[in-house]
Amino acid sequence: MTDTLPPPPSLDSLIVEGPVALFLDFDGTLVDIAATPDEIEVPGDLVDRLHALCERMGQRVALVSGRALDDLETHLPALTVCRAGSHGASRLFADGRRLGKEPEGLPDAAVDRLRAFAEGRGLLYETKAHGGAVHFRKHPEMRDEAVALGRDVAAELGLALFTGKGLVELVRPGANKGEAVRAFMENEPFRSARPVFIGDDTTDEDGMDAAAQLGGFGITVGERENHVARYGLDSVGAVHHWLGL
Numbered sequence: 001m002t003d004t005l006p007p008p009p010s011l012d013s014l015i016v017e018g019p020v021a022l023f024l025d026f027d028g029t030l031v032d033i034a035a036t037p038d039e040i041e042v043p044g045d046l047v048d049r050l051h052a053l054c055e056r057m058g059q060r061v062a063l064v065s066g067r068a069l070d071d072l073e074t075h076l077p078a079l080t081v082c083r084a085g086s087h088g089a090s091r092l093f094a095d096g097r098r099l100g101k102e103p104e105g106l107p108d109a110a111v112d113r114l115r116a117f118a119e120g121r122g123l124l125y126e127t128k129a130h131g132g133a134v135h136f137r138k139h140p141e142m143r144d145e146a147v148a149l150g151r152d153v154a155a156e157l158g159l160a161l162f163t164g165k166g167l168v169e170l171v172r173p174g175a176n177k178g179e180a181v182r183a184f185m186e187n188e189p190f191r192s193a194r195p196v197f198i199g200d201d202t203t204d205e206d207g208m209d210a211a212a213q214l215g216g217f218g219i220t221v222g223e224r225e226n227h228v229a230r231y232g233l234d235s236v237g238a239v240h241h242w243l244g245l
């Protein structure tokens with residue numbers, strides 16, 4: 001449990017031991033969770049603060065989000081930090097060069113099933129370039145039905161199912177945050193650094209697991225049960241404070 005996990009050592013003390021690479025989740029980690037994806041409140045100077053953090057870290061910072069990259073960039077305009085969207089499947093270096101292949105979108109049959117389910121029940125369907133999510137945050141009683149539908153469609157069409165905070169999502173197999181961590185860590189300036197992954201949700205555990213396998217560790221945010229993280233921070237505010245944002 002998060003409340004039994006100690007806070008991490010200070011970032012300055014880690015940097016003294018050797019180069020550190022930071023992998024940062026977005027929703028629930030850098031910004032607070034809101035009722036819908038578009039209602040998040042992003043501090044106006046967050047991009048500038050992330051750029052300053054990048055300078056301090058020798059450019060070894062990557063955002064690793066479940067959101068599509070174009071959506072992430074809407075909330076973080078003119079961001080020049082390494083970033084991965086669609087749960088790590090779509091990756092860009094800081095200057096916009098692609099890392100790896102552009103992933104495939106969902107088959108139409110999957111999109112149609114998810115969208116019809118959401119629209120039929122008054123739920124929000126989030127269109128993504130490489131996935132599709134049904135949000136039930138405002139209707140938690142629909143959770144089991146949404147997860148069951150996601151499982152069925154995933155099995156029928158050979159897709160992977162994610163269940164996150166108030167959502168169920170389908171992606172192509174292999175799209176996970178651990179793969180994004182590994183991909184960045186094979187490249188400069190990340191290579192040989194100690195990876196630290198910070199996140200609040202189930203899908204972040206793949207990133208934390210990869211960080212641990214590569215000699216680093218995970219930091220979980222908030223009170224969710226987490227069996228992979230080594231340390232915990234209480235809130236988005238505590239993450240900002242730890243990062244010196």
Ligand SMILES: O=P(O)(O)OC[C@H]1O[C@H](O[C@H]2O[C@H](CO)[C@@H](O)[C@H](O)[C@H]2O)[C@H](O)[C@@H](O)[C@@H]1O
Nearest residue numbers: 026027033034035036037065066067137165166
């Ligand atoms: O990996 P992340 O960057 O944390 O993205 C995870 C999902 O974040 C968004 O959904 C979550 O945040 C919404 C806004 O706070 C909230 O309304 C929703 O219930 C959360 O699940 C985003 O909409 C998803 O696409 C991401 O997968």
